[in-house]
Amino acid sequence: MRIKHTLTDFIESEKSGGLVLIVCTLISILLANSSIGQSYLAAWHFDLGGHSIEHWINDGLMAIFFLLVGLELVEEIYEGQLASLRSALLPISGALGGMLIPAGIYIALNVGTATTSGFGIPMATDIAFALGILSLLGSRVPVSLKIFLTALAVIDDLGAIIVIAIFYTSSLAWTNLFLALGIFAALMILNKIFKVKNLILYILGGIVMWYFMLHSGIHATIAGVLLAIAIPYEKKTGNSPCHRMQRWLHYPVAFIILPLFALANTAIVLEGNWDKALGEPFALGIILGLVIGKPLGITLFAFLSIKLKLCKLPKGLRWRDMIGVGMLGGIGFTMSIFVTLLAFDDIHIINEAKLMILLASLAAGILGYTWLNRVLKEKKD
Template sequence: MTLSKLFSDFFDSEKAGGLILIACTLFSLTLANSGISESYLHLWHYQIGTHSVEHWVNDGLMTIFFLLIGLELEREVYIGELSNLRNALLPISAAIGGMLIPAGIYLMLNYGTATQSGAGIPMATDIAFALGILSLLGNKVPVSLKIFLTALAVIDDLGAILIIAIFYTKTMVLTNLFIALGIFVLLLFLNRMKVRNLIPYLIGGVVMWYFMLNSGVHATITGVLLAFAIPFGNGDEKSTSYILQHFLHKPVAFLILPIFALANTAIVLNSESLSGLGSNYALGIALGLLLGKPIGIWLFSFVSVRLKISQLPEDLNWKSIFGVSFLGGIGFTMSIFITLLAFSDAEHINSSKIVILISSLIAGVIGLLFLKSTLKNSGASNG
């Protein structure tokens, strides 16, 4: 099995981006707890128009990130590993388990309380961090494992986006939502009319994003919708989808995600933010990421194969799936996204961010060590 050039580019940019994310997180935490803390925090809370800089990063720049995710998913569905239904059903099953079990664990501890809205926090996997950790194992990693983790994280993030759209939309302006969806239908019509020029799609995407932003639905869902409206053609280097995806790799990995990390990890570590670490919501997040994720991903994968719903690739075994399932517990990006929507209290938000960072670190280390031990004799090649 060989990796396509575009998938290789995607994986390489994501793994490098993941390592940069770690550096940016440490840098941001350091500044937030230094002598210039007040100025640094003010930078992200500075108002531009009707929103803060942090808000523009989360709702604006991250839409481009999800556009790239959508383009990669589209490629995998049309001509990649996910084009085979039985291959696709394995990461789909894993993603479903990796969302349901963590949410269930969280709700067991928080149902009926003021913090039950945080059930979505431990449900997501951060693709950049997860691939960054996996990349540390070099060519020991089987190709199918890279594809499984990428597909799992992409489907997982799309699931999180849908959860945000359905459960974390407090007030919905239907007129704006229908206009946004109307623009999406128009872009699909342009696709059917074989309009290959990228400009109309990008202009339409910006307008769709504006109305989605003002509809109450999380604006980042626009990126995913736009990705599936952009013409894929036969997927070669001249296709509209390929050109845009290739262009977005490095800006997303080396600019957009690092800015997101800086903006969302500006956390002041004090008695107030640390006091919530022993609470039920913090415990729910930690157990969801560290136990719920690996149990859900592995169990649902195992059951789907045993029931012959999906099939396990020849170069994978259940130990490698179990190791990668811990990498699925690296929540970061979407977990922080959902935290900002689930809670309005600063103490809850900061404590949740700290728990997400600690749990993601532990999950990453466990996954790395387990896979290092499991794959040490595999001699897998990237092809």
């Protein structure tokens, strides 16, 4: 019951959190293109302790977001959709297809260009927006569909984290990396051998690990995932350190951290000829990757895994429902924008890529909602 209650709380917070993200995005774009646009943009680049406010948000606060993603992944592995290999294979295969096909489309359109490094952008799914739109369909949505989308998006986020760690690391400071990994190992020993459950010790260790990871060359947010793995988890209690940390973080992440990320990173100045960017290879790669590649990859790989008898379709779900979930998987936003910041250096390309992500995510959301609204209505009738 506790796991089901936690999932309900999570979905509800993501529903309202997604709406907050939409509002923050609109406000940020409007302010960036208003008479105070320059001042608004400058505010995010204000120096605070040697780093801009935007940098603190992207490398600091977003580590807390990744910590929450990691905690949710741990819970799914212990007691959720990923608890057994057979039940986990469907969302895993769907997420794998939803990463490989969009990346393949992007690379095919950008091979040999200066923007090839953006292949990771259309690989991501924004769980807040996807679940938020799914929740707009109300009680018609089967619980199994919500659980599948949640597991799919969490695995997708893990895939994005792995891609960031492997492909968006320019150079390594080995001493700092070993120190960060040494702290991670020490936290694991506290958990697994000494059975320490004091969250304060893990939080303090996590902060130090984040500091060394920040200076290692690997993106600092990876420390959030490592900390999540190290925090103790106990089955069927609902009150383990992992559960408590999740409850503490859900609302701050949904209503403070992600809105700040949206405000800081969607301050896009729309130039008079912004629409010309639609024909650029990177723009086509992002749009086609998210809008077409995501549903194609998710549905195709899920279908193949079932045909190969590796897993089975959850009770109450139809392939038409899965296609709709695949469409919602094309909502990139948070993770796609995050990867954009790592993939490109040119501010004009970054801004244009962000705009393409917003357009593609909007299209994916409308298509997914329209499709599911129709097929779920047919199912009810």
